[in-house]
Amino acid sequence: MKTPNSKRQLLGIVFVFVLFIISNGRSLDTNSQFIKAVNLGGWLVTEGWIKPSLFDSIPNKDFLDGAWLQFKSKTIGKFLAAELGGGTIIVANSSSASDWETFRLWRINETSFHIRVFNKQFLGLDSSGINLVAVSTDYKTSGVFEIIRKSDDPSLVRIKAPNGSFLQAKTQDLVTADSKGDGQWKDDDPSVFMLTISQRLQGEYQVTNGYGPSKAPQIMNDHWNTFIVEEDFNFIATSGLNAVRIPVGWWTASDPTPPKPFVGGSLQYLDKAFLWATKYNLKVILDLHAAPVSQNGYEHSGSRDGFIEWGQTEESIQETLRVLEFFTARYANNPSLYAVELLNEPRADGVSLSVLTKYYEAGYKVVRKHAPNAFVLLSNRLSGDSKELLPVASRMTNAVIDVHYYHLFNDIFNNMTVEQNIEYVRTNRSEELQAITTLAGPLTSVFEWTSEWKVKGATKEEYQRFSKVQLEVYGRASFGWAYWTLKNAEKHWSFEWMIKNGYINL
Numbered sequence: 001m002k003t004p005n006s007k008r009q010l011l012g013i014v015f016v017f018v019l020f021i022i023s024n025g026r027s028l029d030t031n032s033q034f035i036k037a038v039n040l041g042g043w044l045v046t047e048g049w050i051k052p053s054l055f056d057s058i059p060n061k062d063f064l065d066g067a068w069l070q071f072k073s074k075t076i077g078k079f080l081a082a083e084l085g086g087g088t089i090i091v092a093n094s095s096s097a098s099d100w101e102t103f104r105l106w107r108i109n110e111t112s113f114h115i116r117v118f119n120k121q122f123l124g125l126d127s128s129g130i131n132l133v134a135v136s137t138d139y140k141t142s143g144v145f146e147i148i149r150k151s152d153d154p155s156l157v158r159i160k161a162p163n164g165s166f167l168q169a170k171t172q173d174l175v176t177a178d179s180k181g182d183g184q185w186k187d188d189d190p191s192v193f194m195l196t197i198s199q200r201l202q203g204e205y206q207v208t209n210g211y212g213p214s215k216a217p218q219i220m221n222d223h224w225n226t227f228i229v230e231e232d233f234n235f236i237a238t239s240g241l242n243a244v245r246i247p248v249g250w251w252t253a254s255d256p257t258p259p260k261p262f263v264g265g266s267l268q269y270l271d272k273a274f275l276w277a278t279k280y281n282l283k284v285i286l287d288l289h290a291a292p293v294s295q296n297g298y299e300h301s302g303s304r305d306g307f308i309e310w311g312q313t314e315e316s317i318q319e320t321l322r323v324l325e326f327f328t329a330r331y332a333n334n335p336s337l338y339a340v341e342l343l344n345e346p347r348a349d350g351v352s353l354s355v356l357t358k359y360y361e362a363g364y365k366v367v368r369k370h371a372p373n374a375f376v377l378l379s380n381r382l383s384g385d386s387k388e389l390l391p392v393a394s395r396m397t398n399a400v401i402d403v404h405y406y407h408l409f410n411d412i413f414n415n416m417t418v419e420q421n422i423e424y425v426r427t428n429r430s431e432e433l434q435a436i437t438t439l440a441g442p443l444t445s446v447f448e449w450t451s452e453w454k455v456k457g458a459t460k461e462e463y464q465r466f467s468k469v470q471l472e473v474y475g476r477a478s479f480g481w482a483y484w485t486l487k488n489a490e491k492h493w494s495f496e497w498m499i500k501n502g503y504i505n506l
């Protein structure tokens with residue numbers, strides 16, 4: 001019985017040695033350690049749902065940038081629509097509201113707005129001076145509109161056009177700016193519209209532009225100064241993690257004078273984060289979460305109105321590379337800088353794989369110029385093929401493909417039971433992760449996951465099992481995982497709450 005055993009042992013040693021050589025080949029840092037991290041979400045990049053109180057004192061806070069409004073004519077009973085999605089007249093003949101009937105706000109101040117339609121044109125009046133159209137592609141040459149709500153019924157509005165008159169739906173085909181708007185809000189008044197707000201954004205753009213230049217700097221600096229503090233780094237280290245993933249926005253790279261409406265002061269908090277990380281022996285994964293003109297249209301990308309315009313001009317890419325260069329140059333010699341994520345969650349329907357691949361290649365070079373040993377993270381596209389980054393990542397050294405796993409945001413999870421969720425992690429997540437975690441290829445990470453799900457009224461024990469199976473499966477990523485988020489008004493999304501209450505056991 002001895003011989004076969006020692007043979008097996010010898011084989012085992014050879015195998016481990018070969019593994020060591022292979023993994024050494026792709027890894028500059030032989031001390032690399034499996035990353036267990038938490039995301040410092042909602043700190044340097046605002047997300048309203050993480051800390052709703054940040055938005056509390058904004059005047060007229062229903063009408064922030066990017067709010068999606070729909071207007072149904074009280075007299076005609078049909079929705080205003082940008083005919084053809086934009087480029088021509090506005091009509092009032094849609095019986096239901098979707099893309100063409102949705103108008104996105106660009107807030108000038110609490111009462112005045114530019115209004116953008118589906119195909120990105122802005123509302124204005126045509127040369128006759130009274131017909132409402134959506135033809136201008138430049139907000140500067142479009143009109144400024146005021147939206148006035150009925151004081152005792154905010155679901156009713158009038159819209160004051162740039163010529164000082166109010167819009168009215170005269171017929172289904174004719175919307176003009178020539179009402180005095182003095183009809184007592186009666187049902188037969190064609191200047192009255194029923195308002196629906198179909199979507200809101202609550203990101204950095206909204207909070208800063210919502211408070212405006214006189215209030216936003218103080219509010220944001222107070223937030224940065226209090227939301228995450230040194231003690232949090234101590235807590236993270238003592239709870240068994242070895243890293244933090246820090247989402248940052250492009251505007252922080254032009255601190256202290258970022259373009260409006262963003263406000264200065266964020267950079268010193270990022271500096272502090274690096275100091276605290278070093279003090280508590282935590283690695284930093286610096287994550288470019290928000291790129292100029294938005295790579296995914298979500299509020300967490302700093303989007304103004306939900307359109308994805310990143311990558312559609314060379315300028316947006318070059319600016320992003322400058323941002324990346326700023327951050328990596330600043331922290332390259334900091335002992336805590338461990339990895340740089342080039343761009344968080346670009347969305348497949350707005351960012352093509354070829355544009356992204358070129359950017360990732362250029363971004364990789366920028367990071368390498370300053371930080372030869374840092375890991376470089378390539379975030380998979382949302383709704384992209386999970387393996388599509390393998391070719392580009394395989395051409396790099398110390399590259400990591402980052403996937404994000406939520407049991408939300410997709411209808412397949414809506415009716416899943418506890419056991420089905422757990423099984424989905426064990427089978428589907430596990431298979432997908434395994435398919436991109438190849439021995440000789442790039443490393444992999446699950447740098448966003450959470451123990452929240454669609455299950456209603458789950459018990460603590462069920463949450464514990466859900467956390468446990470995710471830790472187990474995501475623990476097979478070759479680089480590491482990170483929980484979303486450290487702090488959150490929603491308790492199951494808060495790592496701090498989950499740890500302190502025993503819902504996650506590391």
Ligand SMILES: *[C@@H]1O[C@H](CO)[C@@H](O)[C@H](O)[C@H]1NC(C)=O
Nearest residue numbers: 108109110111112113144145
């Ligand atoms: C809001 O902006 C409009 C257009 O620039 C301006 O006419 C108006 O006075 C401003 N209102 C306030 C309250 O600042």
Ligand SMILES: *[C@@H]1O[C@H](CO)[C@@H](O)[C@H](O)[C@H]1NC(C)=O
Nearest residue numbers: 083091092093094095172173
């Ligand atoms: C609405 O009006 C436009 C312009 O007259 C017309 O082209 C379109 O077919 C109409 N749509 C409906 C649903 O009636």
Ligand SMILES: *[C@@H]1O[C@H](CO)[C@@H](O)[C@H](O)[C@H]1NC(C)=O
Nearest residue numbers: 128129130163165177178179
């Ligand atoms: C604005 O509306 C008035 C009617 O209230 C109309 O006579 C005028 O032509 C419109 N355009 C301008 C530029 O005033």
Ligand SMILES: *[C@@H]1O[C@H](CO)[C@@H](O)[C@H](O)[C@H]1NC(C)=O
Nearest residue numbers: 410411412413414415416454
């Ligand atoms: C979920 O269940 C509800 C009712 O039980 C049903 O109406 C709905 O279609 C289901 N959704 C999915 C995505 O299966």
Ligand SMILES: *[C@@H]1O[C@H](CO)[C@@H](O)[C@H](O)[C@H]1NC(C)=O
Nearest residue numbers: 412413423424427428429431
């Ligand atoms: C999960 O994986 C199983 C087994 O591979 C497959 O049958 C099932 O369709 C997958 N579920 C979803 C929702 O993709």
